[in-house]
Amino acid sequence: MLNMLRTNTVVKTISSMRRCLAQSQLYTRSYSDGNVNVTKKYTPRRAMMYVPGNDWKKINKIPSLKADSFILDCEDGVALNRKEEARNNIKKIFQEQMFSEWKSELSVRVNSIDSGLCKADLEAVLKGPILPSTLHLPKMESKNQLDWLAQELESLLGKEHNIKLIVFVESARSLLDMKELIQHGFTLMNQGAPFTLEAAIFGSDDFCADIGATRTPEAKELLYSRQYFVTCAKAYRLQAIDLVYINFKDIDGLFRQSVEGAQMGFTGKQVIHPSQIEVVQQAFSPSIEKMQWARELIQSFEAHQQSGKGAFTFHGHMIDMPLLLQARNILQMAENLNQ
Amino acid sequence: MLNMLRTNTVVKTISSMRRCLAQSQLYTRSYSDGNVNVTKKYTPRRAMMYVPGNDWKKINKIPSLKADSFILDCEDGVALNRKEEARNNIKKIFQEQMFSEWKSELSVRVNSIDSGLCKADLEAVLKGPILPSTLHLPKMESKNQLDWLAQELESLLGKEHNIKLIVFVESARSLLDMKELIQHGFTLMNQGAPFTLEAAIFGSDDFCADIGATRTPEAKELLYSRQYFVTCAKAYRLQAIDLVYINFKDIDGLFRQSVEGAQMGFTGKQVIHPSQIEVVQQAFSPSIEKMQWARELIQSFEAHQQSGKGAFTFHGHMIDMPLLLQARNILQMAENLNQ
Amino acid sequence: MLNMLRTNTVVKTISSMRRCLAQSQLYTRSYSDGNVNVTKKYTPRRAMMYVPGNDWKKINKIPSLKADSFILDCEDGVALNRKEEARNNIKKIFQEQMFSEWKSELSVRVNSIDSGLCKADLEAVLKGPILPSTLHLPKMESKNQLDWLAQELESLLGKEHNIKLIVFVESARSLLDMKELIQHGFTLMNQGAPFTLEAAIFGSDDFCADIGATRTPEAKELLYSRQYFVTCAKAYRLQAIDLVYINFKDIDGLFRQSVEGAQMGFTGKQVIHPSQIEVVQQAFSPSIEKMQWARELIQSFEAHQQSGKGAFTFHGHMIDMPLLLQARNILQMAENLNQ
DSSP: OGGGOOOHHHHHHHHHHHHTOOSOSOEETTOSSOOGGGGOOOOOOSEEEEEETTOHHHHTTGGGOOOSEEEEESSTTSOGGGHHHHHHHHHHHHHTTTTTTOOSEEEEEOOOGGGTOHHHHHHHHHSSSEEOSEEEEOSOOOHHHHHHHHHHHHHHHOSSOOEEEEEEEOSHHHHHTHHHHHHHHHHHHHTTOSEEEEEEEEOHHHHHHHHTOOOOTTOGGGHHHHHHHHHHHHHTTOEEEEOOOOOTTOHHHHHHHHHHHHHHTOOEEEESSGGGHHHHHHHTSOOHHHHHHHHHHHHHHHHHHHTTBSSEEETTEEEOHHHHHHHHHHHHHHHHHTO | OGGGOOOHHHHHHHHHHHHTOOSOSOEETTOSSOOGGGGOOOOOOSEEEEEETTOHHHHHHGGGOOOSEEEEESSTTBOGGGHHHHHHHHHHHHHTTTTTTOOSEEEEEOOOGGGTOHHHHHHHHHSSSEEOSEEEEOSOOOHHHHHHHHHHHHHHHOSSOOEEEEEEEOSHHHHHTHHHHHHHHHHHHHTTOSEEEEEEEEOHHHHHHHHTOOOOTTOGGGHHHHHHHHHHHHHTTOEEEEOOOOOTTOHHHHHHHHHHHHHHTOOEEEESSGGGHHHHHHHTSOOHHHHHHHHHHHHHHHHHHHTTOSSEEETTEEEOHHHHHHHHHHHHHHHHHHO | OGGGOOOHHHHHHHHHHHHTOOSOSOEETTOSSOOGGGGOOOOOOSEEEEEETTOHHHHTTGGGOOOSEEEEESSTTBOGGGHHHHHHHHHHHHHTTTTTTOOSEEEEEOOOGGGTOHHHHHHHHHSSSEEOSEEEEOSOOOHHHHHHHHHHHHHHHOSSOOEEEEEEEOSHHHHHTHHHHHHHHHHHHHTTOSEEEEEEEEOHHHHHHHHTOOOOTTOGGGHHHHHHHHHHHHHTTOEEEEOOOOOTTOHHHHHHHHHHHHHHTOOEEEESSGGGHHHHHHHTSOOHHHHHHHHHHHHHHHHHHHTTBSSEEETTEEEOHHHHHHHHHHHHHHHHHTO
C-alpha cells in the first residue's frame, strides 16, 4: 500500500473539494423550466452509501457523513415486513425537505420490478410535490422492464419532468444483455421517456449468486464481468460503479480494491458502512501528483505541437494523443469534483 | 494447498453422497410416458471422464471409478481408423445394458457435424431399443448444425423421445456466437426438437489452438473465455463444465485449477485420467464447513427478517439478499448431489 | 525471465528467417492481373513499428531496422501543423520507390475518418501509379465509416485493385461493436470493396483514455479487452496486434508483455522505438525448442493414428487433436515466416 498512500494534504484537498460540491440534489415541481437537465451538472458518485429506508438511526447520520451519494434503500437492505415503513419514511424525507441544505446526492432505490413491490415504492416516493433527483432500478433484466418503468414514470411525473436513472446489472442475463438494455434505455429517452440514464451499478454479489461463483478477496472470479461492465457503461458515457467490499473491517483490502477499480475505469464504488467512505472517496479522486503530471504533460504536448513534433518523450515515456486524453480526463474529473 | 485441504471426514461424506446418487441414467423406448424429463432430476456432473469408445480395457474400468459422468467417446480420443469400432462398441454397451445397474451417467460424444462422421455415429448409437440418456455435440459452430441435429434426432428418436444434450464450445467463432447458438437451441426445444440442453463444455485446447494461444499452467490466457463461458451458460441455466487439466500427474495443480473453476461458477470439470476423479469431485462439492456456514446464515437471515432488519452482520460481513442466495445455492447443490 | 531466454543461435536463426522474407511489398498499377491477392502470401507482422511521416531522420533509418512491418504515420505521431508535410512525404516515398528493394512491409496509417483529415491523406497516398500494399484505418467506430472508406477506395483505386486493410479498435464503442464491424467489413469485401481485411490492432492507450482506465505495468486492467480482442480477430482469421509497451527503456518488461501477448494468441505487437524491435520479433517467433516439440508431437501422433490409438501420452501430457492443431500452428507460423 506504500506507493498508494496519499498525504494528509491530499486528503484535505479532496475533502474540501467535496464540501464545495453541487447544491442540494432536490428539485421541486414548481421549476418554471421543467427541464432539470438544463444545467448538465456532473454529479460525482465516488462513494455511494446504502442507507436502509426503515432505519432512522442510520438515516439521521447522513448529514455527518461525506459520501458523494446516499442511496435511501427500499430493496435488499430492508426486510420484507418493513418495506411499507421504508417507503413511507423516504416519502417523508423528501416532502419535509429534511436534508435540503445538504450537499450530497440523495437518491432512492426502489424494489426490483419483478418483486411486485416497485409500483408501490414509486407511488410513495414520486407522488409528492418534491422529488428525489435520482432513482435506482435494481435487477434490470429486460427491455420490458424499462418500458414498464418509462410508462410508470410518465404517469407519475408527467412529460415535463425528468429524473436521473441509475440501473443495476446483477445477473448473468443482465450482463449478457447489458449493451442491448442500455441501448434500449437511450431509445426510450429519445422517445421522450422522463428519465436520464447517468450510471450503472455492478451488483456483484447477486451476480455471483446467479452464476454460482464464490467471492474471493482478490475477486479474480469477477475480472471479466467487471471489465466488460466498465466497457459497456463507458461506451454509453455512463458512470460505472464498482462492487461492494463486503468485509467492512478490512480497510486496507478496501483501499486496494478501490484503487484497482479506479484503474479499471470505474468512477465510484458502493459502500455499506461509514468507515468505508473516506478511503473510497480518496481512491476515486485524482491525486495531486497525478493532476500535476497531467498539467505538465498537456503543457509539454502543446509546446511540441507548436514546434511540429507529434509523438515525444515525457518522463521517459513516449507520449501521443491517447496519453494526452488520459491527462485531460484526470483534470476534467478534478474539475467535475470541484464544480 | 493448505487452506484448501479437506479432512478425510469430508472426503468420506462426499463419497457416500455420490454413491447414493441417481438411479441408472439409462431409459428405454418402452416408457409409456415418453417424456423422460418428467422427473426433472438434477444430474450432477462434477467430474466428467472421457473413455475412448474403442478401448475395452478402459471401458471395463468404468464400474470401478467414481466420476459423476462418463463420456463414451467417438471423437478426438479415437483414431480415424477406429471410428467404426468405437461406435459399434458403444452401440453394444447400450443394447446389452452392460452398465445398467451402475449409478453414474453414461453419455456418448459423437463426432462433430463438420467431420462428416456424425450421422453414422448417431445411427449406430440411437437406433436400438435402449438409448443413452445424454448426447455430447462437440465443436458446435452454427445454428445450421443445431438445425441438422434436431432433424436427425427427430428422424431417429421420433417425437415422443427426448435426449439430454451437452454442447461443446471449442473455437473463437463458437465462443463469440455462444449466446445466439444456445438461444437457438432453446428455440428448437420450444418448437419440439427432441433434446433438452443441460450443459455446455468448454473445449479449451481446441479453443487455444483456434486462436493461436499457448496453454500455461495458470491459464491466464483463458480468463476471459472461461468467465464469459460461465456467464453465458448460467444465463441459460446450463451446467458449465471447465477445461481439462492436461498434466494428469500434477494433482496439486489439478486441485488448484478445480477450486478456481468452482469459484468462477463452473459446476464440473472434464477429466482424462482416473487419478483426476476424486480431487475434481471434491473441488466441485460443497464442503461441510461451507454447508454449515450456509445453514447458519440462512437461520440468521430468517431471524433478522422476522425482527425487521434487512441487512445485518454475520461473521464480520454485511449480509443481505445476494449472500443469502449464495448460501441457498450451496445447500441446493448438496441436496442435488444427495437426491 | 530466465526460462524465457532464447539462445543466440535462435536469435540468429530467426533473424535470417526474417531476412529472406517476402519480396518488396510494393506493387504497381501496371500489373496485368490487377488482383494482388493472387499470391495469397502470408505477411508476417510480429513487430509493427510506427514512423512519423514528417520525420525524415526516422524514415531514413527504416532500411537499417529489422521489423516485419513499418507504419508510415499520418495520425497520432504527427502534429496537427505537420499533417500536410507527412502525407506529401509518404506520397514521395511510394512514387519514387524509395524502399522498393527492401523486404519489410511498408504501410500507411491515415488519420481517422472522424478527424476530417482522412480524405486528403487517401488522395495523397493512393493517387499515384505506385501504391502501398497496406492501409491502416485508426479509430474504426461504425459501419458508416467502413462504407465511406469502401467508396473512397473504389473511387481512388478502381475496381481492379485491392489494398490490404488493417483496422484499429481504440474505444469502448469499437470494442463493443468489434464483431459487427468486422463482419460488416467482410460483407463489403464480398460486395466487391477493394480491400482485404488482414489484421486488427488494439489501440490500448486510446481505449484506456476512453473508458477512464489507468495503464499499469502488468496491464491487469486490459485482461478482458485484450483477450476479447484476440478472440474476435481470430474468429475472422485476422492477425491480432497487441498493445504498445510505452516505457521503451524497460526491455525486460517489454519481453514479458510480448511473451504474454503471444501466449494469449496475439500474432504481433506495435513498437515505438528501434530498441523494441528485436525482442518483440523474438517473442512472436516460434522457438527452436517449440518447433522441435511440434515436429515430434506430429510424428508421434501419426504413428499412433496408424496403430489405432487416438489420445496418447507424450512428454507426460495426454495428447489429442487440439494439441496436434497447436503443434501444426507452430510449424505453419515458422513456415510463413520462412516463405
